Amino acid sequence: MRILHTSDWHLGRSFHREGMLTHQAAFVDHLLEVVDSEHVDLVVVAGDVYDRALPHVDAVRLADEALARLAASPAKVVLSSGNHDSAQRLGFSSRLIDAAGVFIRTDPSTVGAPILLDDEHGPVAVHAIPYLDPIAVHEPWGLPARSHEAALAEAMRRVRADLARRSARSVVLAHAFVAGAEPSDSERDISVGGVSRVATSLFDDVDYVALGHLHGRHTLADHLRYSGSPLAYSFSEADQHKGSWLVEIGPEGLVSAEFVGAPVPRSLARLRGELDHLLSDPGLARHEQDWVQVTLTDQVRPVRAMERLRQRFPHTLVLGFEESGPRLGALPARRTEGRTDHDIALEFVKDLRGAPATDAEAALLREAVDSCCDDAEADPRPPAGRPA
Structure with missing residues (x-):
């Protein structure tokens, strides 16, 4: 089975007031092209389809178009909710949509009930764990603590209980902050009591775990990966390579995982120095069409700094000044x-x-x-x- 692992679309999000919906639509086009060219059997989206619980109508329209196009493709789709999504809104009519081969899982009560798919080697049990708010599930699940570790440990206990009853390869979707990965500036803090990370050992003995929440790609183990967001949503992601994981599950489990790069609408650059140097340095010509973040180090703040920067770097979005004098x-x-x-x-x-x-x-x-x-x-x- 060939699986395309993606997450954190954040449909409707802007980048320092720059609208991203056109670029998000281009990613959807790219996704469908990969499904077709790579003969993908299953697309998994590990949370944060939208950027906010009440998404803009244009973002909803794009999500509807993306899922309709995927439903018309040969691939099945499994999608879970993230901490930015409204579980109720994203999960509306999910039981009806299942019939189209698009499986949306947003309700914690469904944890442990897999989507069963088949290939020539037999069944694959896909367990989509939605984002679990530790406070919300603490009482109904009888957790020993209000923590992400406790919530996901219980979720994986339910998953393993199901897998023990059947002979099937396993795929798990989870939206969480797993130890060993580094966050970006654009992710919302999900810590409870100052703790947000969970141990990688929670996901042992699963053939493949498709993680969401962090916006950079990470390989924590061969079977345990973040795809990251398909687009950059902060300048801290300037050096990240965006895309999706193309994963192959064979008769004995994971066979391979290859990263498929996504289209880059505009590169990011972080520049630092005195204004006159930035405006005259020929080596910076390669950044003239990038989205740019500038930190000026001039002893005296230059007059009309942003206006002058945009004459050379028209897509300068963020301007800051390094403190050179005494603090107040x-x-x-x-x-x-x-x-x-x-x-x-x-x-x-x-x-x-x-x-x-x-x-x-x-x-x-x-x-x-x-x-x-x-x-x-x-x-x-x-x-x-x-x-x-």
């Missing part, structure tokens, strides 16, 4: 008695950035001070023609 709490104490508010503000600017305010900045500060002190004790304006 580390500024020296200054005498204020007998001094004007304007003088104090000017000295603050000089202490903070290590350079005095320009004439234009000094004038703006005076206007700000005067607008806050519309009374008889306001700082006096200097006579016309005399500098402030």
Whole structure:
């Protein structure tokens, strides 16, 4: 059986206010092409189909199109809910949709009841474990603790109890943070009591485990893998290779796993340095059409920095400044008695950035001070023609 393992589509998500739906639709096209060209028998989606519990109508439309196209293909589909999904909304009419060969599992009460598929070597039991909120399942399942470890341990106990009753190869979908993998900035924290990771040993003795939740691909063991998200959703994923795992299950279990790269709509780049250097360095020409995150290290913050960056890097999305001067709490104490508010503000600017305010900045500060002190004790304006 040839299985295509994907997860974390996050349909409807944006990337620093850049709409991603067109690129997500291109991934769906790619997915169908792989199903056709690689003769895929089963597509598994390990959670986070949507980016939010109440997805935008365009995201729902794309999900509907994707599942309809997959249902029309020779492949079966098994899909479970993630921590971003609404289990009730994603699982609506799942019992009816089963008849189309699309199996959606979002209800914890179904854990331990497999989807049974067959190939020329016999049955394959697919156990789709939806995201399990430890607080929600603690009481109904009688868990010893409110933790992800306890919830998934009970889920896998139910899975093993089923597998012990039948002679079948096994595939498990789980949406969790498994120890040994590293998170990205774009994943939502699922920790309970400060703990979110679960042990890899929970998934021993399963032929293949398709993991979701983390957005980077990881191989924790031959049979235990994250596909990661098909698109980058934060600049921390700039060096990640996005795609899906193409897995083959033979008569004795796992035979192979090959990573199939997904289309890249636009590369990501993280640049750091002084503004003038970034604008003139010929070696950065390769990033001119990338989505760019910039950290400037100039001693004095440049004027119109974003505008100037976008003249060379038109897709600059994030601009930050590295702290080079003292922090606010580390500024020296200054005498204020007998001094004007304007003088104090000017000295603050000089202490903070290590350079005095320009004439234009000094004038703006005076206007700000005067607008806050519309009374008889306001700082006096200097006579016309005399500098402030």
